[in-house]
Amino acid sequence: MGSESDMSSRVMLPPQVEVVPFGLVSSTAAQVVAANLQALLELNVLVVQPWPEPAHALVAARGQYDAGLILKDLAATEGAPLRLGLMGKDLCLPFLTYVLGESQLGGRAAVMSLHRLSDGEGGGRTTRHLMLERAAKVGLHEIAHVLGLEHCRAAGCLMKFSAGPAGLDRLRMGFCPVCQRELTRLKIELA
Numbered sequence: 793m794g795s796e797s798d799m800s801s802r803v804m805l806p807p808q809v810e811v812v813p814f815g816l817v818s819s820t821a822a823q824v825v826a827a828n829l830q831a832l833l834e835l836n837v838l839v840v841q842p843w844p845e846p847a848h849a850l851v852a853a854r855g856q857y858d859a860g861l862i863l864k865d866l867a868a869t870e871g872a873p874l875r876l877g878l879m880g881k882d883l884c885l886p887f888l889t890y891v892l893g894e895s896q897l898g899g900r901a902a903v904m905s906l907h908r909l910s911d912g913e914g915g916g917r918t919t920r921h922l923m924l925e926r927a928a929k930v931g932l933h934e935i936a937h938v939l940g941l942e943h944c945r946a947a948g949c950l951m952k953f954s955a956g957p958a959g960l961d962r963l964r965m966g967f968c969p970v971c972q973r974e975l976t977r978l979k980i981e982l983a
């Protein structure tokens with residue numbers, strides 16, 4: 793485990809993250825997610841040209857996309873930066889009804905969807921502003937997983953598991969002190 797006195801070893805280039813929009817997903821959302829990754833994780837983040845929607849990951853019977861298959865595509869390029877895929881369509885896993893995001897813990901890639909982030913109370917829609925705030929939170933949560941950070945139980949911490957979009961609204965736009973320290977250590981290891 794890294795010690796607190798290791799601050800001088802932080803002389804390093806931060807790892808780069810690519811935000812990969814799929815299809816016609818909102819470019820504003822991609823920019824907002826990227827800006828928050830850059831600001832809160834202090835990573836060098838780039839929004840790349842959109843990739844085509846991953847047709848092979850469509851689970852036709854469910855009308856959703858298999859997050860696991862998309863992760864494989866995103867992680868496939870040898871030597872590429874860490875990647876965060878951004879989908880407009882709904883994501884699922886074989887054993888889960890839906891996921892807001894999914895990532896490889898300590899791996900190369902994460903993917904998230906905007907599909908449910910506009911859902912409001914009682915079937916209504918939220919404001920665009922709240923949707924973008926939720927998107928930033930999911931992006932930060934998933935990329936922190938990629939860096940190796942696990943779930944946290946601290947109230948309001950971004951690493952707290954959220955089953956749905958309303959849960960995201962109870963999180964701060966930030967990490968608790970324990971997660972923040974762990975993130976710093978993980979980023980040093982990555983360098």
Ligand SMILES: [Zn+2]
Pocket residue numbers: 933937943953
């Ligand atoms: Zn998580």
Ligand SMILES: [Zn+2]
Pocket residue numbers: 944945946949950951952967968969970971972
């Ligand atoms: Zn935490």
